[in-house]
Amino acid sequence: MEGQNGKQNKKFSLLKIVLLLPLIRFGSVVVAKPRTAKNLQVQKGLPFKIALFADLHFGEDAWTKWGPLQDVHSTKVMSSILDQDKPDFVIYLGDVITANNIPIANASLYWDQALSSAKNRCIPWAIVFGNHDDAQFTWPLEWFSDSGIPPLKCSSDISLSSGEDNCGFMGTTRLQLINHDIGSKTLSFSQKGPKNLWPSVSNYVLKISSSDDSESPVAYLYFLDSGGGSYPEVISSAQAKWFNSTSMEINPDSRVPEIIFWHIPSRAYKTVAPSGEIDKPCVGSINKETVAPQEAEYGIMNALEARSSVQAVFVGHNHGLDWCCPCKKFWLCFARHTGYGGYGNWARGARILEITEQPFSLKSWITMEDGSVHSHVSLKS
């Protein structure tokens, strides 16, 4: 554990960003086609800071007083942290919305609300999906009793030739959400991954480049879709192969550090979880529940372990956990429950990552809604 002051007064600046996607697959060979339209670049002499917003769960119980109010609270949490930490980049670590609570045909309204704090500050972002983002609407049983169904906002379903109202609420798909995220905002770095990985959509890699040379990578950020919602909670064998081939293609000698983001902890998290107090080598402040891992392990952990360049994995999903623990060659970390949506009343906050380029270092801490900071940890120094 290493002390680190999260309250830096670094001026926010414009970013130059290089995207490595789209990755086009020819047979089993993945060819990275670099695009230079956007550039994610370290500023000379400054660390590169990332805020992880996990489990915002916007759109819960929109038909009650409690629901919309908690989204207001969540926006305050994010605004406070963004104004304090002034990150260069935000990663929305899944469960941005609680789609299974959203009784409208298009959930992108709530998606926009959840992302407005970063957008309003011109801070770029990327997303990975959680298990609630494209979940089908769950009708409350009590709506069928005498108290009845509250007034609903049903929209015309263009797939019905008659144009009649559709209150089916079958959900907004991952593709619809990510197209919405990418389409309308130049600040979004989200990508939809190769089609052969679908229904798993949020699989892509971003490069942070050196302050001296926008072509020279400081780190690769890998986003993997850990499923849930419309399909099982799992990282597929195909995704593991995609990670393998992509990383071998763009970072063959493992010289460039790699940092990994997805939503649902892999089963390996269970093996390193503290049993009670969070003691060294683990670092964190809450260990209030058992790890709720993915349904199966189909090779991603072996793929990560095979690369000396992998530094850490960051996940959300468990609102009552915020620890980092080492696991063999790299760290397994939880973010911190950021939203007032979702279960649990533990105080809200966000995990912050800080990357330096020469020498490369990766440090992290948690900034709370009230401005306090804790759980500083050096993940690579």
Add this chain to the structure above:
Amino acid sequence: MEGQNGKQNKKFSLLKIVLLLPLIRFGSVVVAKPRTAKNLQVQKGLPFKIALFADLHFGEDAWTKWGPLQDVHSTKVMSSILDQDKPDFVIYLGDVITANNIPIANASLYWDQALSSAKNRCIPWAIVFGNHDDAQFTWPLEWFSDSGIPPLKCSSDISLSSGEDNCGFMGTTRLQLINHDIGSKTLSFSQKGPKNLWPSVSNYVLKISSSDDSESPVAYLYFLDSGGGSYPEVISSAQAKWFNSTSMEINPDSRVPEIIFWHIPSRAYKTVAPSGEIDKPCVGSINKETVAPQEAEYGIMNALEARSSVQAVFVGHNHGLDWCCPCKKFWLCFARHTGYGGYGNWARGARILEITEQPFSLKSWITMEDGSVHSHVSLKS
């Protein structure tokens, strides 16, 4: 229990049918607007026969050899029974398809296959939905392992402006299915009920009219949507009120017998279920599992009990039950598992209803795939 020969050589004839829907609700008053385009009418001197096809579960495991083969078997069951009993009308009693097994964007392909036996014989039909008909596709976990996802038939999703393939399989909604059922076939008597009952869609009433007078009702057939799939397994308070107001409107003095159809047994079925052998007053041949009832009771049973005209309720859902038992003033009956799809290996068959007009009588038996008949019961004589 009363003997009844199910093998009648009655010639199939054209039907005249009167539809009572659409029912238009003005405030709390339901006004029935009779339509005369179709007429469901008893033939002079002949009983009116209805075949109940329950739990066909078309479209299961379409990616295996076993899946399509069982749909062929189900079609044989229906064809055999239709050729033997020569019913005037077919009622598809829910779980026509297993939508949660159908990895294509539009499940109506399987819907058409399931209904082809009646359609090919020019026998009219009506449907109620079961809990599998609009269920969301459930991705098998093993598809994400090394064995991978089998080739899928993804269709263009018109709601995505980019027109890219969509393998989201969020399901085909009840509205889409019933529009398909009604739209393309003059033989379909299915109706979508009042919008204020949605997401519950298959709520409507059909009249069987007298051989002497097409305006004079012999019986009313009520179809109620017992939910499941995209929303809870329940008949709502609003549906119970709709039944109340509709039946009071069109049959105020309870003079005309009423017969009720839905998919999932109400909780009252549990109270009359035989504990082991099926002894009198119950009649049936299999009692192999416990009743799997709706999630709640919101008034439909009280509404039925309040009317002396209600004769019987017919449900599917439990594949291992085929009994009828009296419950207070009327009968609660299971149909018989007709499809090779769905759980259970009990021999397949169909419950047949036989209605006479003067005097009114309602008899029933079960015809099996092999032509044998059993479980004759007089439900009203």
